[in-house]
Amino acid sequence: MIEAVGLTKRYGAKTAVYNLSFQVRPGAVTGFLGPNGAGKSTTMRMILGLDNPTAGTVTVCGAPFRQVPNAPRQVGALLDAKAVHGGRSARNHLLSLAQLSGIPARRVDEVLGVVGLQEVAKRRSKGFSLGMGQRLGIAAALLGDPQVLLFDEPVNGLDPEGILWVRNLMKQLAAEGRTVFVSSHLMSEMAVTADHLIVIGRGQLLSDMSVKDFISANSADFARVRTPHTEPQQREKLSAALTEAGGSVLSEPDGALRVTGLALPQISDLAHASDVRLWELSPHQASLEEAYMRMTQGAVDYRSTDDQKAGLMQPQQFGYAPPPQQVPDVPQQGWYAPPPPGAQPAGPVGPVSDNPYAAAPPGAPGQHAPAAPPVAPPAAAPADLTKPEDAR
Incomplete structure (x- = not known):
């Protein structure tokens, strides 16, 4: 299982992820959705110990990734299919990874067969197409037969047959009781692959629910x-x-x-x-794409002039008003400590309705806070909440 608590990541004045808390449970395919710059890649990098969080914690199999014993046999990941030495053959690339992790060489040939690259195993990877590179990256993720798997855009560059293969592979891995966390922008694939969705926008949690509930909650049939x-x-x-x-x-x-x-x-x-x-x-009935667009209208950073003319800069027309993107100062080390249950926040916090992402008039009764604990806003929020190199 993957568990994040109060996860925050800053790069100087820029905040890529803020106070993000969620769980990715075994036995289901969990989709990780959000617009470009939402912080998905940064979150995955923190899960894998490639980036240190500014505040909060994230654990895999009950411990931070760097403390997981024999991590390659516990966790497999595909973040960048191009992260391969182009002069090595597909088999030698996987063989070097296997030797570093104490994995038998026969496992290399097994995963090459699983991803369909056995016929090109001796070819140098620099001559691979984008789809072949994706298959090699998936093979590397499967090499240690791990219980936790993370995939960032796994179907990028694949043909329809390859997309169907990845879809069935994800479902099979989840059916075996593994934890499968998949980031993708292809809503049509997520609709038929994912069982659960975690949606973020500008580094903050927007939704954490099943696909069916997500569509129902963010659509007008x-x-x-x-x-x-x-x-x-x-x-x-x-x-x-x-x-x-x-x-x-x-x-x-x-x-x-x-x-x-x-x-x-x-x-x-x-x-x-x-x-x-x-x-x-x-x-x-709305599709996942329609529900997703409705949910994330207020969290999209990049708009064409045609979108503005069409009124897509006005999320209120979809009944969604994004929360103010004010990020308070957080300690550079250690836990982010939310107030205990029943305690008053340190400063004034606006009321939040039963839908934490819908606008509510000041002083409206019967309201409660969303899952993330309220915090006092600072005098001025950062102007840019994304990191172009890592957050998307």
Whole structure:
């Protein structure tokens, strides 16, 4: 299992990750999502001991990575498929890793077969395509037959067959009881591969829940209704009846109606009572991509001018208002110590609603804090919360 508690990483005045707490449990594929610059790579580097956290801790198998005995046999990772000596063959690259970790040479040939590189095992890796490099990186992660696996964009450069193979591999590894942590920007793959999602934005936790719950919590399901296009009066008649019944009706460019607030049987009954013929009555459930876009609208750093013209700079239109990105000073060493339960924070903290990522009016009752403990904001927050080289 991977567990992070109050994880924070600063690079000078820039904060890449702030007060991040989560658990990655065995037996499931956990997707790690977030926009570019969100801090995903920095978080993975801290998990693997490549970067030291400014505050907080992260453990793998119950201990910091550097204290895990015989770590290559416990933890496997693919962070950068290009981190290979180009003059070595695929087999020699894996063989050198095996010798450093006391892994038998026969295991090298086994993983080459698993990733499908047995036919090119003697070729120098500098001549590999991007997809072949990814397969070699996955082979290196599997070399020690570890119980914990981390993959950063594992399907990058793979063809459809390779993507399907990686998908099945991740599911198989999780089914064996292993901990599988996968970072990816391909929402379509995460929707069919991941069981659980951890979503971060600008270094802070946005969501930690199952894929099904994530889509349900960040989507607005609706019914699509279509009447005969030759009879516009029926469309108007149905729209009036649905509105009177308490539904919200919007017109779509193709002439259909988008209805929210009413169940499909109720829409059908209202159409029948109004003597309106229906050509279509179908439910629409948001995809993972739609739910993700809704959740992270306020955490995207880079926008084209076309996005701004389209109004995508206004997350409030999706019912999401990002929390203020104010990061207090934290100690350079040791734990970040949250206040004990029931204790008052050191300074004024705004109220937070049941949805910690939705805006709430000052003084609103019945509110509680999100999972991360509240802290007092400083006089001025850092202007840039990302590190281009490591945080994404």
